[in-house]
Amino acid sequence: MNNITHFRRGIGRTLGVLGIVVSTTVVLTMSALPMYAQGQKTNNRGMYTAPAPVQRSEIRSGRSGVEYEKVRRTRRGAQYKSHRYSDIDRSAHPGIWTLGATIGATYNWQTREAGYAYDMSFKGGWGANAGVTATFKALEWLSIRADVLFTQKNFGMERMQPELREQNIHSDYMCHYLQIPVMADWTFGGEIKSHIYTGAYGGAWLGGNVSRKTLLVTDEYRARYEFTPEDNRIDGGLVGGLGVSWDPMPYLRIGFEALFYYSMANTVKRQALMNDTRYNNTVVVGVSTKYVF
Amino acid sequence: MKHKLLYIIAISLLVTGCRQKGDIYVDPNDPMNLNYTSYAKQFDIFWQGMNTYYVFWSEDETDWDDVYTRLKPKFDALDEAYKADGSVPDSLTFIALYQDATSSLIDHHLVLRLRDVHTDQLYVYSPGSEEVKSREYVAGQKYGKKVMKEEIQKCIDQKLLDAGTWGEKGDDANFFGIRTLDDGRKVAYLWQSSYNMLASLKEEGETDEERVYINNIEAWMDMCLTETRLAGIILDNRCNRGGKVADLELVVGSFINEKVHYADLRYKEGPGRYDYTDWMPAYVEPAAKRRDIETENIPYIVLTNAYSISMAETSSEIIKKLPTGRMIGERTYGAHGQLMPYNTYFHDGTFGDINNGKHYVYTSSLQVRFVDDGILEGVGITPTKAIYQAEDGYIGAMNKALDYIKAY
Numbered sequence: 001m002n003n004i005t006h007f008r009r010g011i012g013r014t015l016g017v018l019g020i021v022v023s024t025t026v027v028l029t030m031s032a033l034p035m036y037a038q039g040q041k042t043n044n045r046g047m048y049t050a051p052a053p054v055q056r057s058e059i060r061s062g063r064s065g066v067e068y069e070k071v072r073r074t075r076r077g078a079q080y081k082s083h084r085y086s087d088i089d090r091s092a093h094p095g096i097w098t099l100g101a102t103i104g105a106t107y108n109w110q111t112r113e114a115g116y117a118y119d120m121s122f123k124g125g126w127g128a129n130a131g132v133t134a135t136f137k138a139l140e141w142l143s144i145r146a147d148v149l150f151t152q153k154n155f156g157m158e159r160m161q162p163e164l165r166e167q168n169i170h171s172d173y174m175c176h177y178l179q180i181p182v183m184a185d186w187t188f189g190g191e192i193k194s195h196i197y198t199g200a201y202g203g204a205w206l207g208g209n210v211s212r213k214t215l216l217v218t219d220e221y222r223a224r225y226e227f228t229p230e231d232n233r234i235d236g237g238l239v240g241g242l243g244v245s246w247d248p249m250p251y252l253r254i255g256f257e258a259l260f261y262y263s264m265a266n267t268v269k270r271q272a273l274m275n276d277t278r279y280n281n282t283v284v285v286g287v288s289t290k291y292v293f
Numbered sequence: 294m295k296h297k298l299l300y301i302i303a304i305s306l307l308v309t310g311c312r313q314k315g316d317i318y319v320d321p322n323d324p325m326n327l328n329y330t331s332y333a334k335q336f337d338i339f340w341q342g343m344n345t346y347y348v349f350w351s352e353d354e355t356d357w358d359d360v361y362t363r364l365k366p367k368f369d370a371l372d373e374a375y376k377a378d379g380s381v382p383d384s385l386t387f388i389a390l391y392q393d394a395t396s397s398l399i400d401h402h403l404v405l406r407l408r409d410v411h412t413d414q415l416y417v418y419s420p421g422s423e424e425v426k427s428r429e430y431v432a433g434q435k436y437g438k439k440v441m442k443e444e445i446q447k448c449i450d451q452k453l454l455d456a457g458t459w460g461e462k463g464d465d466a467n468f469f470g471i472r473t474l475d476d477g478r479k480v481a482y483l484w485q486s487s488y489n490m491l492a493s494l495k496e497e498g499e500t501d502e503e504r505v506y507i508n509n510i511e512a513w514m515d516m517c518l519t520e521t522r523l524a525g526i527i528l529d530n531r532c533n534r535g536g537k538v539a540d541l542e543l544v545v546g547s548f549i550n551e552k553v554h555y556a557d558l559r560y561k562e563g564p565g566r567y568d569y570t571d572w573m574p575a576y577v578e579p580a581a582k583r584r585d586i587e588t589e590n591i592p593y594i595v596l597t598n599a600y601s602i603s604m605a606e607t608s609s610e611i612i613k614k615l616p617t618g619r620m621i622g623e624r625t626y627g628a629h630g631q632l633m634p635y636n637t638y639f640h641d642g643t644f645g646d647i648n649n650g651k652h653y654v655y656t657s658s659l660q661v662r663f664v665d666d667g668i669l670e671g672v673g674i675t676p677t678k679a680i681y682q683a684e685d686g687y688i689g690a691m692n693k694a695l696d697y698i699k700a701y
Contacts, residue, residue, distance in 0.1 A: 111312070112315065113314075113315030113316065113317060113318075119637075120563065157562075157563075159638075161637065161638070163638075164638060171562060171570075210571065212570060212571065214560075214562070214570050214571075214573060215560070215633075215638055215639075216558060216560075216570075216573045216575075216659075217573050221571075223571040226571070228351065228567035228569070229567065230565065230566060230567045231567070238311075264311050264312055266312075266313065268565060270313075271358060271566075272358035272361075272362070273316075273340075273358055273361055273362075274316050274318070274341075274344060275313060275314075275315055275316045276315060276316070276318075276564070276565050277312065277313055277314070277315030279312055
């Protein structure tokens with residue numbers, strides 16, 4: 001019965017966090033729309049109409065009157081505009097700060113010294129990631145990014161002895177982490193921007209669940225993970241990755257990214273004589289929506 | 294742009310060296326690790342084996358790292374002494390070192406069997422047994438099968454039991470007796486030196502003693518289940534060294550209507566000290582043939598002493614909590630952790646091989662946490678009514694049980 005209660009609590013907690021993230025995203029997106037509408041023409045149905053394309057001659061002559069409007073020439077000689085919504089007054093909208101929400105999937109696996117426990121096979125596990133993300137643009141090509149994330153670092157273990165495999169003896173761990181990465185966001189490109197992220201993160205292991213089939217029970221069950229005195233609940237390490245982003249409308253930025261969290265905190269506390277190392281490796285693939293201030 | 298990439302590459306290279314290298318667990322069952330010619334190596338493998346295979350680290354207050362740091366130099370000294378003049382430690386010195394290492398461990402199933410690395414002399418040491426001997430109520434008392442035989446005879450002589458039959462099978466013995474009360478009602482009494490009831494009932498028996506042994510179990514069960522004028526049941530768990538947990542089906546399952554959740558169990562699922570599974574409930578199911586002693590209001594008394602061990606304790610703990618159950622006697626031995634037959638399935642329990650190697654450590658595979666009472670490993674089960682042999686003799690508990698049944 002306790003297991004079921006824990007399971008329900010676990011779901012509740014996860015949904016609660018997701019709810020906060022989704023509502024943050026919706027609020028930020030909605031708040032961007034009226035501002036977008038101010039600078040836009042609408043048709044008789046109230047729908048937005050695309051602004052008239054800026055003429056190349058206007059750009060060259062600087063007659064568009066927009067401070068940020070530039071024509072850049074690539075090595076191949078092609079021309080493109082660096083900003084699509086050129087007729088908005090950007091002086092009130094410098095785009096230095098962004099704040100938004102991110103949501104995505106995680107794939108985590110552990111690097112561990114299993115020693116002679118050779119009948120244990122560890123595998124990676126899929127999970128969820130969600131949170132709040134903010135950037136500060138220091139230079140045109142460099143921003144500082146910080147997130148507050150709920151990240152799952154899940155993994156599984158199977159027993160390999162034939163009799164145990166037949167009985168499907170296994171443990172699937174679902175580990176919930178709070179983590180705060182701080183990254184340098186190296187930005188390249190024009191309308192669609194590319195990002196390279198490099199940084200570090202700190203975090204905490206909040207809790208978890210285990211789905212198990214053991215030798216003493218006939219059915220698989222799920223229970224809350226009970227922390228032991230040897231669990232290291234402080235997490236930290238390096239993070240890096242790649243991303244793309246674009247601004248489909250003023251004040252709104254959408255990004256896709258893949259980040260790799262390389263934990264340098266052993267999930268087991270070091271014993272004096274036996275250092276049992278179990279490090280998490282986590283890939284996070286996600287989408288973010290940001291409000292551009 | 295090039296610089297940025299260089300930075301990224303440099304950081305990546307830096308990172309790969311930042312994690313600590315883990316230590317590899319030493320397997321005390323590996324044939325490569327069974328034989329050695331160094332005392333320090335033997336201690337090393339023993340320490341590592343316990344570090345992984347001991348199931349009570351979550352409960353034990355022993356500082357196992359400190360044990361290593363403190364004792365390793367002493368084993369090194371033994372090796373040096375051997376190198377210098379070929380001397381080997383005497384039994385007292387050798388056992389004293391392992392006693393120092395293990396005396397505070399709570400697992401009362403724990404028995405070390407170690408051979409001298411040079412002479413192959415076998416040493417056996419049980420820290421739990423030492424702890425029990427040191428108990429105030431145990432000191433100076435005699436326990437064992439022989440003592441039980443004498444004491445049961447005393448019960449017959451003093452008319453506490455009408456008569457009974459003594460059965461023997463191998464090392465095991467049992468006694469079934471009846472006491473007819475003044476009002477004609479009867480009390481069923483069974484003593485056993487160990488638990489192997491279910492398996493014994495399936496056998497025919499080769500000698501007369503064996504047939505009596507098997508018949509004793511059948512007769513007691515039969516009387517408990519069918520005797521119309523049953524005043525009470527006495528299960529004597531004194532000087533019972535334990536055995537098959539499956540026998541709970543007979544001594545408990547026969548007297549319950551609904552399954553009883555008596556404890557939670559867990560084992561280790563990894564080489565780390567705290568790699569436990571979750572707690573899993575353990576039940577006793579009602580047997581097909583059973584009697585509702587609660588409705589019939591028949592008292593069920595279990596007698597215990599300091600040498601009621603393992604299954605004798607588990608059954609006592611459950612019977613004590615039955616609606617008409619009562620436990621009379623001494624606090625028990627304190628070895629409740631269960632041992633599982635297939636050690637390679639677990640990352641805990643017994644390890645080593647004394648026939649082909651120089652170490653064998655007998656230890657529990659499962660932690661047992663009794664419902665309400667928690668983990669009592671090393672402590673034992675406390676009776677409902679304490680009667681000490683030192684004060685009232687063996688016969689004291691028997692007297693108390695019969696008085697209780699008469700007054701029930």
